[in-house]
Structures are given as C-alpha cells and as structure tokens.
Amino acid sequence: MRAGPLDGLAVLVTGGASGIGAATADRFVAEGARVVVLDRDTSQEHHAVRADLSDDASVRAAVAAAVDHLGALDVLVNNAGVGAVGDVAANDDDEWHRVYDVNVVGLVRTTRAALPHLRRAAAERGTAAVVNTCSIAAWTGLPQRALYSATKGAVQALTLAMAADHLADGIRVNCVNPGTADTPWVQRLLDASDDPAAERAALQARQPTGRLVTPEEVAHAVVHLADPRSGATTGTVLAVDGGMHALRVPARPRTGGDS
Known part of the structure; x- marks a missing residue:
C-alpha cells in the first residue's frame, strides 16, 4: 500500500481530552499520524501526558515525555484554553491573569519547549x-466575552x-478561528442559563449557517493546515465559523403552522 503524507507524522495536541482537541487527535490518527495529547485529564483513548500549562517546568517535562514516546515531533497543535464570561468589568485582576496565563502564555510555554x-x-x-486554536472572538465583537x-x-x-x-526555520505557523462550536464548554454555559434551549437557538441563529460548528469540522481544518501538502500556507488565519465573520445575510424567516 502506498503511504499517505500523514503516515507516521508525530503530532502533539494540547487540550486533547475533549471537544475540538479530542476531535483533532482522532482525525490525525485516522489519517495515519501518531499522536500524544497533553492535558490535565489523561483518561482517554490516545496516549496522554499530564501537563499544567500555567507551569513552565510541567510543560517542559510533558513535551519531553511526548517526544520521547513519539521519537520526534513534526506538528504542534496548541489547542488548550479556558473560557471566561462577562464584560470588561466582570472579572478581577486575578482572573485576567489566570486566563491569559493559560490561553496565551501557556501557548508560548508549549511552543518554546517544542521548538528544538x-x-x-x-x-x-x-x-x-x-x-493554534484561536476563535471568532479574535476579530468579531461578541457580547460578554471581553x-x-x-x-x-x-x-x-x-x-x-x-x-x-520561524519562516527561516522552515516551521509553518497558522491558526483556526472557530465560530461557536458544539463543545462541552459551550454546553456547560448553556446548562447554566435560565433557558438552555432558547440560548442554544440564539447561538445557532447568529451563525449564517443556522447551526453550531462541529468539533470535527474544526479538526479537519487543523489537519489541513498541518498537512505537509499545505507547504505554502503559513501566517494564515482560517475561519471555521459558518460565515459568521465575513457574511452578512438576512435573518432567517420564521415559518408558521405545523411542520
């Protein structure tokens, strides 16, 4: 059998225990890659190494353990992150530092350890x-997400x-910007609302496709960007958002009567 371009590729996915990260790890394996997941939760089907992205020593040890298991490292997927709700005044300094420490500095720590x-x-x-897993929130103003x-x-x-x-190093760097994805974190937000069904309908309605993005759709985009056949693609921000960022379409008409 002829080997595919991802066969044997050594991949490290942070935050791979659930949601987009888990779907990404699954997709890489399905394409023939070898995967290690870095996460605080190591109870999953893929080989996992426990890591706390807010601690540099933990990250360095985890990356070293992952590379030792894989024998090399071709692709790093910086997917791990935490959420936050509220306007600019809703969170105190400690929470701002905590979320930045994971979502931004955690990405830096992992990449720094992986660079050699x-x-x-x-x-x-x-x-x-x-x-890198980014978000529609990077370039579209969303309420209560400051x-x-x-x-x-x-x-x-x-x-x-x-x-x-890292262009001169031969390392391509890109990111995906998902729209609202149907992940456990989003579901927890819905469950905490007064009317989860109404909140889900509102999230679906604000995306031009009228539905949430699936983790598998984001995973497909991540694998595409990591694929060696995408060798001319670097410095790209790829939207996987159902058209939310770029499209302006009329609201879907309400239909009356039974269906």
Whole structure:
C-alpha cells in the first residue's frame, strides 16, 4: 500500500481530552499520524501526558515525555484554553491573569519547549508545523466575552508573529478561528442559563449557517493546515465559523403552522 503524507507524522495536541482537541487527535490518527495529547485529564483513548500549562517546568517535562514516546515531533497543535464570561468589568485582576496565563502564555510555554524538535523536523523532513486554536472572538465583537476575546486576539497576533519569526526555520505557523462550536464548554454555559434551549437557538441563529460548528469540522481544518501538502500556507488565519465573520445575510424567516 502506498503511504499517505500523514503516515507516521508525530503530532502533539494540547487540550486533547475533549471537544475540538479530542476531535483533532482522532482525525490525525485516522489519517495515519501518531499522536500524544497533553492535558490535565489523561483518561482517554490516545496516549496522554499530564501537563499544567500555567507551569513552565510541567510543560517542559510533558513535551519531553511526548517526544520521547513519539521519537520526534513534526506538528504542534496548541489547542488548550479556558473560557471566561462577562464584560470588561466582570472579572478581577486575578482572573485576567489566570486566563491569559493559560490561553496565551501557556501557548508560548508549549511552543518554546517544542521548538528544538520542530526545527529538527524542518531540517530533516520538511514537516514542521504549528497550528493554534484561536476563535471568532479574535476579530468579531461578541457580547460578554471581553476577557476571552482579548486572549484570543493575542493568540491571533502571536500566530502571525510566530509565522514571521520561524519562516527561516522552515516551521509553518497558522491558526483556526472557530465560530461557536458544539463543545462541552459551550454546553456547560448553556446548562447554566435560565433557558438552555432558547440560548442554544440564539447561538445557532447568529451563525449564517443556522447551526453550531462541529468539533470535527474544526479538526479537519487543523489537519489541513498541518498537512505537509499545505507547504505554502503559513501566517494564515482560517475561519471555521459558518460565515459568521465575513457574511452578512438576512435573518432567517420564521415559518408558521405545523411542520
């Protein structure tokens, strides 16, 4: 059988225990890649290493353990992150620092630890890539998401800076901007509302497709960006948002009567 371009590719996915991260790990494995997941939750089907992204020593040890298991590192997917709700005054300084420490500095810690291995992959195989999970919140104003949006805006800017810095190393850096995805975190937000069904309908309605993004759709985009066949793609922000950022369409008409 002829080997595919992802066969044997060594991939590290942070935050891979659930949601987009789990779907991404699954997709890489389905395409023939070898995957290690970094997460605080290691009870899953893929080989997992426990890591606390807010602690540099923990991250360095986890990345070293992952590379030891894989034997190399071709692709880093920086997917781990935490959410935050509220306007600019809703969260105190400690919460701002906590969310930035995971969503932005955590990404920095993981990439910093992975860089020597990615440089080696670039030099020896030409397969080095970093894909960051960003958000529609980086470039579209969403209500009650001030802190979260600020961190994702930083991730988007950091993606472009990293792409420029590591072009000479042969490491491609891109990010995906999902719209509202049907993940456990979103479901927890819905469950905490007074009317979960109405809140879900509102989230669906604000996306032009009229539905939430699936984790598998985001995973497909991540794998595409990491695929060595996307060798000319770097410094790209890929929207996977059902048209939410770019499209302006009329509201869907209400239908009356029984259906």
